[in-house]
Amino acid sequence: MTDRAPGRLPVAGPADVRRAALRLIRADRRAFAAVLGLNALAAVAGLAGPWLLGRIVDHVRAGGGVGAVDRMALAILVCALAQLLLARWARYVGHRFGERTLARVREEFVGRALGLPASVVERAGTGDLTTRGTADVATVGTTLRDVGPELVVCGMEALFVLVAVFVLDPLLGVVGVLALTPIWFALRWYLRRAREGYLAEGAATSEVAEVLAATASGARTVEAFRLAGRRVAASRDALETSRRTRLYTLFLRSVFFPAVEVSYILPVAGVLLVGGVLHGRGTVSLGAVVAAALYLRQFTEPLDQILMRVEQLQSSGASFARVEGLARAPEAVPGGSPEPADDRIDVTGARYAYERGGEVLRGVDLTVRPGERLAVVGPSGAGKTTLSRLLAGVDAPTSGSVTVGGVPVAGLEPERLRRQVVLVTQEHHVFLGTVRDNLRIAEPGATDEELWSALAAVGADAWVRELPQGLDTGLGATGHRTDGSQAQQLALARVVLADPHTLILDEATALLDPATARHTERALAAVLRGRTVIAIAHRLHTAHDADRVAVMEDGRLTELGTHDDLVASGGAYAALWHTWHGNGATPSGEGGGAVS
Numbered sequence: 315m316t317d318r319a320p321g322r323l324p325v326a327g328p329a330d331v332r333r334a335a336l337r338l339i340r341a342d343r344r345a346f347a348a349v350l351g352l353n354a355l356a357a358v359a360g361l362a363g364p365w366l367l368g369r370i371v372d373h374v375r376a377g378g379g380v381g382a383v384d385r386m387a388l389a390i391l392v393c394a395l396a397q398l399l400l401a402r403w404a405r406y407v408g409h410r411f412g413e414r415t416l417a418r419v420r421e422e423f424v425g426r427a428l429g430l431p432a433s434v435v436e437r438a439g440t441g442d443l444t445t446r447g448t449a450d451v452a453t454v455g456t457t458l459r460d461v462g463p464e465l466v467v468c469g470m471e472a473l474f475v476l477v478a479v480f481v482l483d484p485l486l487g488v489v490g491v492l493a494l495t496p497i498w499f500a501l502r503w504y505l506r507r508a509r510e511g512y513l514a515e516g517a518a519t520s521e522v523a524e525v526l527a528a529t530a531s532g533a534r535t536v537e538a539f540r541l542a543g544r545r546v547a548a549s550r551d552a553l554e555t556s557r558r559t560r561l562y563t564l565f566l567r568s569v570f571f572p573a574v575e576v577s578y579i580l581p582v583a584g585v586l587l588v589g590g591v592l593h594g595r596g597t598v599s600l601g602a603v604v605a606a607a608l609y610l611r612q613f614t615e616p617l618d619q620i621l622m623r624v625e626q627l628q629s630s631g632a633s634f635a636r637v638e639g640l641a642r643a644p645e646a647v648p649g650g651s652p653e654p655a656d657d658r659i660d661v662t663g664a665r666y667a668y669e670r671g672g673e674v675l676r677g678v679d680l681t682v683r684p685g686e687r688l689a690v691v692g693p694s695g696a697g698k699t700t701l702s703r704l705l706a707g708v709d710a711p712t713s714g715s716v717t718v719g720g721v722p723v724a725g726l727e728p729e730r731l732r733r734q735v736v737l738v739t740q741e742h743h744v745f746l747g748t749v750r751d752n753l754r755i756a757e758p759g760a761t762d763e764e765l766w767s768a769l770a771a772v773g774a775d776a777w778v779r780e781l782p783q784g785l786d787t788g789l790g791a792t793g794h795r796t797d798g799s800q801a802q803q804l805a806l807a808r809v810v811l812a813d814p815h816t817l818i819l820d821e822a823t824a825l826l827d828p829a830t831a832r833h834t835e836r837a838l839a840a841v842l843r844g845r846t847v848i849a850i851a852h853r854l855h856t857a858h859d860a861d862r863v864a865v866m867e868d869g870r871l872t873e874l875g876t877h878d879d880l881v882a883s884g885g886a887y888a889a890l891w892h893t894w895h896g897n898g899a900t901p902s903g904e905g906g907g908a909v910s
Contacts (some may be wrong), residue, residue: 323365323438323446324637325513331631335478345411352404362393365478368605375600388652404467411456419454419637423447428863429728432708446640450516450633457630465623468616475613478681479585479606483598486606489588490613492579500573500663501621504566505628511563512632518556524857537746563629567697574621581610605683605797615835635700648847654719654726654734657815657846659705663714666700669846671776674700676869677714684815687847689857691890692866699739701866702820705848706737717814736814739821742805744796749778768810774803854894863887 326334339346366386373382428445435443456734480487528620529536529545590602659682672791674697680703682688690698703709704716710724711780717723718734726734745752753765760768765785769775777800781787787794796804857863858877865873865880865887873885882885 322517323434323442323636324586324642324646325879326635326642328509328635330642331635331638332808334634337417337718341418342411342414345407349404349408349466350470352400352407354468354474355469356397356400356404356467359393359397360471361478361609363390364605364608365482366393367608368482368599368601369602370601372599372601374620374701397486401467405464405615406462408462408466411459412455412462416455416458417676420451421626421638423451423640426643430640430643431446433471437641441522441527442520444527445516445520445523447549449519454637457626457634461623462632464619465627468619468623472616473612475616477607477652479609479613482602482606482609483583483589483592484837485562485592486585486598486603489584490581490606490610496577496580497574497617497621500570500577500870502572504853505624507566507630509632509635511559511566513635514627514731515556515559515563516636517560518552518633520550522549525549557801569889571621574618576616578618581613581685582607583806585610593849621832632869651728652721652725654721656719657820658682659723659816659846660717661704661714662718663715664701664704664716665713666697666704666709666713667712673712675704675711678869678871680864680871680874682785682816682846682848684846686862687738687849687860688862688864689849689851689860691851691887691903694811695753696866699820699870702737702818702848702850705816706735706818708737711753711831727841732812733814735816735818737818737820738805740807742798743803744789744801744804746788746790746795748783748786748788749781752789753785753807759815760811764811765807768807768835769803771810772803772806774800774807814845816848818848820850821852836892846849854891857887 363837366389370383373386389572392394423446427447430443438687476487476491479490521561525545525548526862528801529549536542585606586603589598592598593600593603661678661680662680664675664678665673669675678697678701689755690701692698700709704711707725707726708715710722711717719728723731745755750762750765753768754760757764762785766775769778778784778787781794785888789796849860851857851860851863860877862875863873863877863886866873867886873883873887875883875892882888
């Protein structure tokens with residue numbers, strides 16, 4: 315069972331979390347067994363002290379000699395030292411177990427995050443995914459490294475202490491357990507409310523991160539459209555929700571811990587009262603009463619740690635549920651999808667509506683022949699980018715179909731989809747690493763000669779050769795800082811290396827100057843000759859060079875034909891062309907205006 319709000323990444327249910335925890339334990343079962351064994355030995359060593367002290371009391375009351383007392387005192391010291399060494403060894407093994415397990419959690423999270431379809435991440439928001447991968451994973455790591463081993467140590471110690479009291483006298487053991495009843499009720503009250511409280515706190519934290527990330531990344535848009543007031547209001551709302559959730563979990567802790575602290579004195583007081591009555595009747599020795607009282611006083615220390623760790627477990631359990639919930643998110647299509655018959659793309663009656671908006675595509679019909687260069691033009695908001703996402707398999711149409719070789723594009727497994735269709739937008743990312751690392755993402759086995767050929771195809775070889783170490787030059791904050799055009803060229807070079815059958819360029823050269831953009835587009839066309847190229851055109855020279863031009867208006871395909879035919883027809887494309895051409899551009903010119 316998982317909990318999932320519309321558009322958000324799911325959260326694993328309690329049963330899923332338990333299964334995941336058991337799976338992690340089984341992955342390193344020998345270390346976990348060693349932790350349990352060492353803790354058991356440490357707990358047994360810790361039991362010797364109160365028992366021997368009770369023996370000393372009885373021995374002195376019976377008039378025994380000092381020699382026996384000294385030997386028992388020495389035994390107490392040896393057992394205490396043994397307990398210390400065993401407990402430290404157990405913690406060492408436990409910490410190593412926790413670090414290895416945390417590494418598995420991190421690796422699984424990264425693998426699952428990379429396997430998420432882009433559409434799922436976009437709908438959920440990068441803030442949620444970022445918070446799960448940072449704050450939530452860190453909380454889980456703290457639990458595995460510190461809380462988990464400590465909980466096992468204290469749990470074993472508490473269990474053995476209770477057993478020791480029952481061995482001394484079953485009635486005293488029953489009194490001690492019954493005196494723990496208030497703690498049990500306080501714990502039940504807390505646990506019934508804690509999971510939902512911490513899940514709500516985690517979700518609110520993600521929302522704060524999402525609002526701040528969106529505002530920061532869109533700062534220029536916010537400033538241009540004077541949205542500062544609305545973004546500040548959204549931030550305040552998110553922070554207020556986060557504040558309320560944190561106050562609720564604080565309320566739970568402020569009720570739970572005082573109730574537990576008061577209840578700690580009850581077991582010791584109960585055993586002393588009942589033990590005194592039993593000793594007066596001669597049914598139990600004074601040493602047994604003293605030992606039982608010391609055991610229960612000793613019991614409060616691991617119990618206190620357990621209850622504190624339980625509180626931390628609720629927080630980390632909610633974090634683990636959010637981390638593990640990624641496994642329940644929609645995944646990219648697994649292997650086994652049908653092989654496309656050819657490279658022909660057919661769009662039939664395609665409609666699409668975003669979750670928080672109206673319909674943006676309204677029954678689009680289009681066929682793209684293999685090897686064709688198609689330009690898609692139209693005003694902003696016409697649906698061009700949405701159509702490119704459907705053609706690339708990023709999203710599936712709400713109704714209708716988008717197929718390649720008779721197979722739904724969105725149904726292709728990831729590796730086959732990347733070889734079949736590649737979408738390149740104007741939003742590019744330069745990864746930390748060298749130029750070679752950034753290029754080999756597309757083709758890990760590419761040789762240096764192939765890398766240079768790809769760079770030359772997009773006009774990037776000149777500036778890369780000028781770098782201090784060429785392909786081995788580091789990029790990013792600590793290395794060479796690329797500008798927008800260089801980042802675009804690296805992305806386009808990756809496309810050349812990937813060598814897809816169909817390339818979709820969604821304003822992929824928007825950050826290049828007009829002359830470089832046209833040169834790059836023509837170079838790509840030459841390199842990818844025989845491949846299908848679909849260009850979302852923001853400069854009409856792209857449409858002029860294409861085999862056919864598709865005109866989008868208000869979510870519909872209104873015109874389709876060659877550049878010359880559409881200009882001659884006097885329709886919407888002709889109006890765009892004449893407006894653009896009248897601004898001083900020529901079909902072979904170096905200038906250009908934006909269509910969208």
